[in-house]
Amino acid sequence: xxxxxxDVDGMSPGVDGDAGWYLYGITxxxxxxxxxxxxxxxxxGGGPIELARTGDLAAVVQRVPLAAIDAATADQVVGWLxxxxxxxxxxxxAIHRERxxxxxxxxxxxxxxxxxxxxxxDQHDALRGQLERVAGHDEWGVRVYVDGGLLRARAVEVDPTxxxxxxxxxxxxxxxxxxxxxxxxxxxxxADERAARDLAAGVYDRLAAHAxxxxxxxxxxxxxxxxxxAEVLRAAFLVRRADSGDxxxxxxxxxxxxAGLRGEYSGPWPPYSFAGHSEEVSA
Numbered sequence: 001x002x003x004x005x006x007d008v009d010g011m012s013p014g015v016d017g018d019a020g021w022y023l024y025g026i027t028x029x030x031x032x033x034x035x036x037x038x039x040x041x042x043x044x045g046g047g048p049i050e051l052a053r054t055g056d057l058a059a060v061v062q063r064v065p066l067a068a069i070d071a072a073t074a075d076q077v078v079g080w081l082x083x084x085x086x087x088x089x090x091x092x093x094a095i096h097r098e099r100x101x102x103x104x105x106x107x108x109x110x111x112x113x114x115x116x117x118x119x120x121x122d123q124h125d126a127l128r129g130q131l132e133r134v135a136g137h138d139e140w141g142v143r144v145y146v147d148g149g150l151l152r153a154r155a156v157e158v159d160p161t162x163x164x165x166x167x168x169x170x171x172x173x174x175x176x177x178x179x180x181x182x183x184x185x186x187x188x189x190x191a192d193e194r195a196a197r198d199l200a201a202g203v204y205d206r207l208a209a210h211a212x213x214x215x216x217x218x219x220x221x222x223x224x225x226x227x228x229x230a231e232v233l234r235a236a237f238l239v240r241r242a243d244s245g246d247x248x249x250x251x252x253x254x255x256x257x258x259a260g261l262r263g264e265y266s267g268p269w270p271p272y273s274f275a276g277h278s279e280e281v282s283a
Contacts, residue, residue: 020109021116022046024060024091025275026102026127029053042091043084049091052113054120057127060095061116064109089270096270100135102127103272130276137212137238138268142251143219144203144233146196147260199261200233206254210247211237215273229262236273244268 022043029051042049046064088106095101110116120127200219208214217234239247248265255263 018066019063020066020111021052021113022062022064023104023108023110023116024049024062024088024101025095025104025270026120026131027051027058027060027095027099028131029056029058030099043087052117052120054117055124057120057124057131059116059120060091060101061110061113066109092270096138100131101270102130102134102275103270104275126276130274133212134238134271134274136242137240137271137274138244139271139273140211140237140239140244140247140265140267141269142203142207142233142235142237142266143231143264144200144255145229145262145264146199146232147262148228148230196230196232199258203233203251203254203261203263204235206250207235207237207247210243210250211239213238213274217273238271238274239268241268 024042042062042064044062044064046062049060049062051058052061085106092101092103110119196219204214204216215236217236219231219234237247244267251263251265255261
């Protein structure tokens with residue numbers, strides 16, 4: 001969503017007194033699925049959770065006191081913010097269980113309800129299309145790790161010149177051996193990266209066959225070694241709920257078939273990574 005009036009890290013004064021409108025996400029109109037029970041408290045000690053309807057769309061909102069948020073964030077109350085983030089997720093997850101929702105970023109606050117509803121009008125067609133795409137789907141996160149020794153062996157397969165450089169460095173004079181070892185270190189880093197991408201692509205392609213869309217995330221890069229693992233894949237997938245069993249089975253098979261690979265998956269989640277992201281890789 002654009003036209004956000006303020007967020008937790010950069011609060012601007014509320015137009016309506018000292019209150020603003022906290023946005024949880026965009027969904028379709030209808031009855032409010034979280035207007036009762038514990039979820040009604042939402043975040044920041046605000047009022048009841050409401051639906052601000054504009055045509056067939058609705059923003060899931062809550063009126064919140066800006067002064068209380070300013071005071072808490074100024075003191076850097078990390079535990080308090082973590083609790084608010086959990087409540088933010090709980091509301092989104094409750095709606096996700098009943099209908100499609102495009103989750104908003106934690107801390108999205110509008111100064112007036114008119115600002116928010118106008119944003120829905122301006123982006124109606126795009127938002128409606130995104131809701132149709134994520135309806136009946138969950139997000140699953142995956143991470144894949146490889147044994148450092150296996151990755152290094154794979155790197156030699158990808159780039160056989162590494163072995164030639166090792167032999168040359170072993171037989172060279174001290175001065176030339178130093179230069180060759182420097183070159184070998186650089187070549188190993190490049191070969192490790194190519195090997196990691198090759199392993200990741202194999203797993204990613206297997207999973208993409210069971211997903212509506214996938215999104216590659218930034219993986220943690222560490223120099224592989226015999227005693228430690230290297231992360232080769234971090235990704236999110238948008239999976240049709242009816243296909244989740246096949247997706248998990250494909251993930252388990254893809255990581256079990258090659259020795260030295262270890263995988264972790266999490267979900268199902270609301271479609272946080274697919275709420276209008278422009279960098280998706282469609283399956």
